[in-house]
Amino acid sequence: MALPVIEFTNIPSHRKNVLELKPTTRILGTGSYAPARVVTNSELEKVVETSDEWITTRTGIRRRHHAAAHETTSDMAAAAGRRALEAAQLSVADLDMIIVGTVTPDHSSPSCATAVQHKLGATDIPAFDIAAACAGFVYGMTIADQFITTGAARCILVIGVELLSRVVNWQDRSTCVLFGDGAGAVVLGPATMHRPGDVPDGPRPGILASQIYTDGSLADALQIPAGGAARPLTVDELEAQENKVQMVGQDVFRAAVKQLTASSAQAMKAAGLVSRDLDWVVPHQANMRIITQVSQRLGFSLDRFILNLEEYGNTSSASIPIALDEAVRDGRIRPGHQVLMCALGAGISWGAAVVRF
Numbered sequence: 001m002a003l004p005v006i007e008f009t010n011i012p013s014h015r016k017n018v019l020e021l022k023p024t025t026r027i028l029g030t031g032s033y034a035p036a037r038v039v040t041n042s043e044l045e046k047v048v049e050t051s052d053e054w055i056t057t058r059t060g061i062r063r064r065h066h067a068a069a070h071e072t073t074s075d076m077a078a079a080a081g082r083r084a085l086e087a088a089q090l091s092v093a094d095l096d097m098i099i100v101g102t103v104t105p106d107h108s109s110p111s112c113a114t115a116v117q118h119k120l121g122a123t124d125i126p127a128f129d130i131a132a133a134c135a136g137f138v139y140g141m142t143i144a145d146q147f148i149t150t151g152a153a154r155c156i157l158v159i160g161v162e163l164l165s166r167v168v169n170w171q172d173r174s175t176c177v178l179f180g181d182g183a184g185a186v187v188l189g190p191a192t193m194h195r196p197g198d199v200p201d202g203p204r205p206g207i208l209a210s211q212i213y214t215d216g217s218l219a220d221a222l223q224i225p226a227g228g229a230a231r232p233l234t235v236d237e238l239e240a241q242e243n244k245v246q247m248v249g250q251d252v253f254r255a256a257v258k259q260l261t262a263s264s265a266q267a268m269k270a271a272g273l274v275s276r277d278l279d280w281v282v283p284h285q286a287n288m289r290i291i292t293q294v295s296q297r298l299g300f301s302l303d304r305f306i307l308n309l310e311e312y313g314n315t316s317s318a319s320i321p322i323a324l325d326e327a328v329r330d331g332r333i334r335p336g337h338q339v340l341m342c343a344l345g346a347g348i349s350w351g352a353a354v355v356r357f
């Protein structure tokens with residue numbers, strides 16, 4: 001069936017805005033961390049009734065990284081954060097805030113960000129978590145943008161991190177094969193700040209648009225039902241693995257295709273860009289079939305997508321910043337490039353952002 005293609009060509013008034021748009025917040029550095037242990041699809045064949053063929057054809061995932069027993073979510077977040085600071089040639093003392101997108105914090109309380117702040121050696125600056133699941137990084141970036149735009153903060157570390165291998169049900173083949181562990185980070189600062197590699201007299205880098213959404217009516221489609229205050233963990237709940245991820249995959253799939261397409265189109269429009277202005281799309285890496293359908297509906301060819309799903313699986317809030325960091329470091333994303341990011345996950349919560357590097 002032919003998919004409807006979103007038209008970006010009929011918005012000349014927004015083209016005008018491109019020239020007028022002065023972004024206030026920019027990405028100054030990126031970093032990421034993936035645990036050393038790589039788990040292949042074939043290894044999972046020994047854990048649940050599945051096959052490399054099923055996982056590859058239904059999702060596009062071939063491998064994922066799993067944290068070692070001694071590693072914590074905050075360890076991975078701090079490692080990615082340090083690398084982002086190094087790339088920006090900034091130090092912890094330059095930070096005014098730390099925002100951590102995660103649904104797999106070290107503890108229910110206090111926030112994972114408090115441990116990250118301590119491990120990085122920062123003091124006094126506010127540090128807090130955003131629990132927007134796969135959309136956590138786009139949420140964190142959108143919130144940080146508000147603080148920087150208003151002048152309330154100068155440099156903010158935004159991290160997406162998940163340790164999902166410890167919260168999936170290893171007897172549920174419909175979910176356990178999908179997820180991986182890792183962390184990605186960016187340092188955001190005023191668009192007027194320079195960073196290594198900037199092109200003199202190039203267009204001003206920055207966040208051109210960033211928008212976030214939630215539809216709580218779909219909360220049951222992807223959840224960890226027990227273990228919170230609504231359903232404190234009992235022995236029965238524990239035995240039934242009600243404290244592990246549960247998903248109605250097809251509901252999430254349909255919502256992802258629809259909302260990633262719509263929010264991407266909306267962010268493009270808000271940024272005043274048309275399709276040909278875009279150099280790259282960095283989508284949330286959940287399922288290759290979702291990404292392919294979004295690409296067809298937006299009318300962007302897949303070769304403009306930064307993809308690493310094959311290697312990492314779905315790392316939820318870490319997926320966009322890990323892919324972003326890889327593409328910046330290997331030179332695919334260069335200064336001046338305009339990049340669309342879009343993500344959707346539990347909540348359901350989703351969002352999209354357009355950033356000029």
Ligand code: ACO
Binds near residue numbers: 049050247253284
């Ligand atoms: N190995 C082998 N067979 C499997 C596996 C597996 N790992 N998992 C499910 N199956 C079987 C099912 O039991 C079912 O068998 P049946 O027909 O005998 O009942 C069959 O495969 C088809 O199952 P479906 O759930 O219909 O498979 P579908 O094509 O929908 O793919 C998937 C499932 C991959 C989860 C898909 O729905 C999906 O990707 N959804 C998006 C969810 C997602 O990515 N969520 C992550 C967080 S949110 C986000 O990031 C967007």
